[in-house]
Amino acid sequence: MGANLHIPIETECTALVIRVNQQCDFSMVYMGKRLTNPKDYELIPSFEAKQFNGDYTGLYSSAYTPNGTRNLLEPAIQVIHADQNPSLDLKYVSHQQKSLDQSNEVILTKIYLKDPVYSFEVILYYRAYYKENIIEQWSSIQHNETDIVRLQKYSSANLYFSTFHQYYLTHFHGAWAREMIPEETQLTAGIKVLDTKLGTRADLFQAPSFLLSFNQPINYENEDSGEVFAGTLAWTGNYKIEFEIDSMRNLRLIAGINPYASEYFLIPNKEFVTPSFLFTYSSQGLNTISHRWHQWARKYRVPDGQGNRLTLLNNWESTYFDFDEVKLTSLIQDARQLGVDLFLLDDGWFGNKYPRDNDSAGLGDWQVNRRKLPNGIGYLISQAQANNIQFGIWIEPEMVNPRSELYENHPDWVIKLPNRSEYYFRNQLVLDMSNPQVQEFVFDIIDRLFTDHPQLAYIKWDCNAVIYNAYSPTNLHQSHLYVDYVRGLYDILERLRMKYPSVPIMLCSGGGGRVDYGILQYFTEFWPSDNTDGLERVFIQWNYSFFFPTITLCNHVTNWGKQSLKFRTDVAMMGKLGYDLVVSKLNENELKFSQQVLYDYARLKSIIWHGRLFRLVSPYRLNRDIASLIYVNEEQDQAVWFTYLVSNRYLAGSNGVIRLKGLNPLKMYKIQEINIYPGTDQSTIVSVQSISGDYLMAYGFDPMVDAQRASVVLQLTNVMN
Secondary structure: OOOOEEEEEEOOOEEEEEEEOOOOOEEEEEEEEOOOOHHHHHHOOOOOOEOOOOOEOOOOOEOOOEOOOOOOOOOOEEEEOOOOOOOOOOEEEEEEEEEOOOOOOEEEEEEEEEOOOOOEEEEEEEEEEOOOOEEEEEEEEEEOOOOOEEEEEEEEEEEEEOOOOOEEEEEEEOOOOOOOEEEEEEOOEEEEEEEOOOOOOOOOOEEEEEEEEEOOOOOOOOOOOEOEEEEEEEOOOOEEEEEEEOOOOOEEEEEEEOOOOOOEEEOOOOOEEOOEEEEEEEOEHHHHHHHHHHHHHHHHHOOOOOOOOOOEEEOHHHHOOOOOHHHHHHHHHHHHHHOOOEEEEOOOOEOOOOOOOOOOOOOOOOOEOOOOOOOHHHHHHHHHHHOOOEEEEEEOOOEEOOOOHHHHHOHHHEOOOOOOOOOOEOOEEEEOOOOHHHHHHHHHHHHHHHHHOOOOOEEEEOOOOOOOOOOOOOOOOHHHHHHHHHHHHHHHHHHHHHHOOOOOEEEOEOOEOOOOOOHHHOOOEEOOOOOOOHHHHHHHHHHHOOOOOHHHEEEEEOOOOOOOHHHHHHHHOOOEEEEOOOHHHOOHHHHHHHHHHHHHHHHHHHHHHHOEEEEEEOOOOOOOOEEEEEEEOOOOOEEEEEEEEOOOOOOOOOOOOEOOOOOOOOOEEEEEEEOOOOOOOHHHOOEEEEEEHHHHHHOOEOOOOEOOEOEEEEEEEEEOO
């Protein structure tokens, strides 16, 4: 091979550049703003550290670092060959780039790699979404050796950042009802690891999404400035993301399936494909990062991402497990009176030998409980239709209670160690989704619901347990369980979406314990947290907004929290609005207020779901006691602006002026307060007939949030100049 070869992977604003040298070594030499002249990438120096004798210490900037040979760094891929040789060397062979659509907006790059000694090949895939500025990377691994090759690590991506001096990582951790707590730390020498080993409810303690700020901490005072990289792994299981500051003060990033207890035995000519690692870079701060994720997800990943969603009333916090046909029929009538689109029946509708009267029995026995619902699900659907609303139902098909007929009949379908005591999470165990029989059983649960009830309009799919005592009675290789579980789950969901492509399905996992773009290709929306306290939800929803579009966030008005109904409603309106309360217990003003909110939401939901989100004042910002954000439609003639008081300190007056973003400076806007509670003093309501976008963005506007007006929602409408 002659002079260095450069392979740029470019979007409209971003570039990742792979360099191949004369020895066919391949390295990542650039990640950042796209350069106008591609020839300029050739000027970027290589970054290889050397020992005192002049030999390389390792493939520092390798685009996919192998184990053994001359590499002494953390590998992206680690294998043991059929002859037990524990090393791998990968050399560039060729590459291809092609458009995946007629408009050349999605470009796929394939880089073919091969070990010069063994019949072992890797293909690196990079799918670049041009307008959205998202790059999706994954790898495939295959061999033609004489016997099994053991894959001990098989990452999706291996990136190298060499043009910055400091790196600040923001990751999101938490627990049940405390999802997505941000924590920023400056990366120092060594390896920082984000990972999970929970198996199913994998994101319970740590989300697979992160932010990297270069040279300075993230600027929450102005989200339109600063160089930021955002990444997320599209995998619904154990993952591992490693950040290593090397001896040259550069950053190596490796992301993929967690190899913990997951050595994979790859037979000859069988392809192993890793999940996708998705990332984007912005030189214009966090708002731009969010715009890219939201636009990409709505267009390319989430089902019906550019379409509609249903408002709903859920019965869970009204009844829990204690309901019957009469009570549910009354709640369906309440849903109609409230004005939602759908009634959702939650947990507790199934099980006969072991009735689902609490969470310790019945899970897995998906026959209708005859005592509670003598006329079946069909009767409830007919009652919903008679009230001009639709009907949805809750399921948790991956789990089983030990007190169930399913467990009695098929103990070999359950993940558990044969010689250990069972250990339960929420009184349940996990079914073995690596078992094809279990996969068929789970598919049939949902398929039968739709076959028996074609008018069924919505599914809430829950997943409450983690995997304890990991062991599959049927998997030949126990170390395959964690990987094969997720693949089995995806196979079921793929079949369901092929047969029922348009049915809305909510993803739930005891809250936000399972939120990633791997599973969201099958779900229209997700439940961010069981914590529906209005104040807490401001922070939870704020942090999800960095990565996920508003149309995917299910926000319900409940009785959690001490805030007013208006505050809780205003917060829930910042997403896909729903309700989980007893409508019959609302007083006249509360009901009237909620009905008006739903009427206005129907007018404005397209702006909230599909508009551009601009976070204006962060709830984490020092010296401000508010959170404020605005959604602006594509034409910049409509906007919905939310502001919340997030501090309980006494305030003598308003929190002051806020500069808006995303408007057209040449347009004039009418500002009108909405979500006004009955009996509100008319003199306090915000109403401005005409004000310029230029003024609103340059000087700002005071939404008049204070202790007496803890939440304010304003509608902006373009008026004639």
